[in-house]
Amino acid sequence: MSSRIVKIFDTTLRDGEQSPGASLNIEEKIAIAKQLEKLGVDVIEAGFAAASPGDFEAINTIAKTIKNSTIASLSRTVKPDIEKALEAIKPASRKRLHTFIATSPIHVEKKLKMSYEAVLEAAVEAVKYARNGCEEVEFSAEDATRSDWDYLCKVVESVINAGASVVNLPDTVGYTTPVEYADLIKYIKNNVPNIDKAEISVHCHNDLGMAVANSLSAVLAGADQIECTINGIGERAGNASLEEIVMAIKIRNDIYKVSTNINTKEIYRASRLVSKLTGIDIQRNKAIVGKNAFAHEAGIHQDGVIKEKSTYEIMKPEDVGIDSSSLVLGKHSGKHGLEKRLIELGYQLTKEQIEDIFEKFKVLADKKKEVYDEDLHALVEDKIKFS
């Protein structure tokens, strides 16, 4: 195991909750925060304190309840937002104020309608103001990946001088690519003279389906913190998925050469809880936590995993908190898979009986998406009755 730890900043309760239809009440947010603490995330972004009285209360209660993760609240670079966020996180044993302003031409000119100098000043003033109430201040340059790199360097250098200890370079609209994002991180490291005084954070959205790949590429370029959400929920196509990032780092340690503080055995429980409370289903073929992630249907694959699991499994289901992998019986399944299941169901059958049941099983499987245990019981009972 490598000694460099990459921090996991979970924003399920802030960016994740910004998914259309995913609003959570205070009790639900607290339940998720407790599971995130068990999971071992370094930072929990509990919400956006100025967004609503409910969000303020949720952050404040989480700050009182959680002991082992840093609690963060997001705020714009305006004083009333910062004051609300500082008040919300005050009871936390470890706290972080996270402030942001956009730096890309499209946002600065069309959305903020500010000059670049004014954006820089707002960023610096916000960080200074926040530092009066909180030692740990993170600054995010929204839409960093569509910003001018030299302007970005200037902003990053200035906010670090103002007291930011974490600088985040979000790919706000999921526009970048793994190679370009790594280049940006390296450019910042090489061109911001005081960069060693701060941690570099990355925050990727999934509009082109590259949020996880971009985050991992940033790790190779030296990023210190990854912002992500459980099940990858978040605005539009979502954020980088925590479980995919953490397991990629664990399984391909030969490539990434870093580790995280995550207790991976709590991943599945966190995933189920977030899905249940947000009402957002997990797609069946979702990596790590989807229903099919550890299921095998094809005969050749079933035969392989019966003989040696690592033929078709690159990680152990138990390592992510799933009891075991499963053999799903369907039209692609083979005799070995069927026989194994029949033995598990308690049947002791002769080779001849299995041959016969297998034939009938194939006829049935052609008509159904999946053959269940009840179907197998019926096939066996039929066989026994008529033989």
Ligand code: KIV
């Ligand atoms: O995507 C983004 O840019 C954000 C920032 C507010 C960090 O969520």
Ligand code: ZN
């Ligand atoms: Zn975001």
